[in-house]
Amino acid sequence: MSLTIKSEQECRWDIASLGEVMLRLDPGEGRIHTTRSFRVCEGGGEYNVARGLRRCFRMRGVIVTAICDNPVGRLLEDCMLQGGLDMDYVSWKPFDGIGRDCRVGLNFTERGYGVRAAVGCSDRGLSAACQMKPGEVDWDALFGRDGVRWFHTGGIYAGLSETTSAVVQEAVQAARRHGSIVSYDLNYRPSLWKSIGGQARAQEVNRAIAPFVDVMIGNEEDFQASLGLSIEGSTEDFSRIDHESYRRMIRRAVKEFGFKAAATTLR
Template sequence: MSTQQFALAASHGQRWDALALGEVMLRFDPGEGRIRNARQFTVWEGGGEYNVARGLCSTFGHRSGVLTALPRNELGALAQQLIQAGGVDTSQILWRDYDGIGRNTRMGLNFTERGFGVRAPLGISDRATSAASQLQAHDYDWDALFGRDGARWLHTGGIFAALSEHSAQTAIAAVRAARRHGVAVSYDLNYRASLWDSHPDPDAARHANCAIAAECDLLVGDEYSFAACLGMDLADLGRRATPMDVGPADAAAQRALQRFPTLQAVAFTLRDASNAARNGWGGALRTRETLFVSRTREVDLLDRVGGGDAFVAGVVHALLSGKGEQAAVELGAAHGALAMSTPGDGAITSLAEVEAVARGDGAAARR
């Protein structure tokens, strides 16, 4: 199939290949231990939307930036330094004055256990009233960001959209502006029950997700997130025969493509999480004509957080680079597998290593 099936405006010297709109949190990692008896934590930066921008930059060499807000205090400064260490442009971060105790604004925190064996991974967020959750649609000059010399791609996600009514409206404004300027848009529904189930108006949340999806070129999600976030009735699709069964998710993707005319493709991961230390893993991309599925593999996990974001980064990289849809799922799945082999939200890897895994090269020591 032609690699031009996913239509994308050509590069003509824009400032960024991709921008990500979302919250960047500080992640506190107790390593092999548990939060409840931890005496020390390793600190990383992370966020569902930002992780894609970081992967695009640090692994794939794209010029990426983050659209977010941070408090003007030491925690905000730490987050900025960690973002800069990954090569992501911090020039569009908005800084909010801090009142000294966090009543007006604060840094979002995420405490994450990796899990092991039958002990599932655990995430505990402490992010209410964070600086990013208070972003409003008028805070950015969208026309400047997405105009001729701005960005080629915008990525955002359902985690950011679920933070507050303001963040949902900000995401809607961003994707509409990107669409207006011919900038490609990707949206990872990234369903989180802890966010949406506590939302004061689930119908409003679904309306926001649908408004964003209607402006997208690439939607990331499976049948479960389509039902929860978009309100799609998919009961007739039945359940997956196995966790790696692509059928129901592919059928749901085809319905999403019919519902949203601007969509060019739907991407989703395949995961068999039989235990926290070893997962079946793969990825798929459905266009209007064809389903592309990566090779599947058994992945030994060190830290599963960020695997899905790394998958999205690999997919977006391939589409930005004109490599085609099959390369997109192969590179995405390989990048996700490598991300889950290292601690922290991001993959500590290189393009050459991702390509080697995508080819199926063995894990023999390289000297």
């Protein structure tokens, strides 16, 4: 199948992304629990896609998210402005003074060395983005009035809270209605789904979103955990996978959900 992408002339945006943007705190060559200083930047699974397209390929991009309106949120804004994405669809939420009702999500990340992978520790509960609800974003203005060639979101934002999955469903349906290409990164994280229904809920949510997706992105664990598609002959930890069985699983996913493309790699 081929992808029919709207022309640049009929759209204000080449790329729009929906997701949480966090402050990322990097301890440099040290460890999170021993450092006395952090380097700060912004980041988020869905946001990074649009930011990369803006910075590397000069594509016109916009981020849809919510941020707590306090000095920490304005620090995040300052970082995001350097990233180059338009912030017309950022919703600023009032700060209650101590972060009981609303705050900015933090992501502490140690660098990987040699065989040791990078280590992350998130502190993102009650963030403004995770409290977004259906009806808060004017999707018809974004996709209809402004026009978007490609819309991207993913499973991290869908699993962030009990309401964000509904926001994602609302967004992908609006994007499809207005003819924008939709990509979705399954990006399964057990910790995100643990308190809101676990893997069963993840599959329920992602299978509801999947029919509105043109390009589905994920690895072998993502397709199995998020969509319930098993790979015959694979071990539980995916240390051994039959490549032909894996290809059959991808073909089955494309046929079942109607994806125009599936972007996938083996870990």
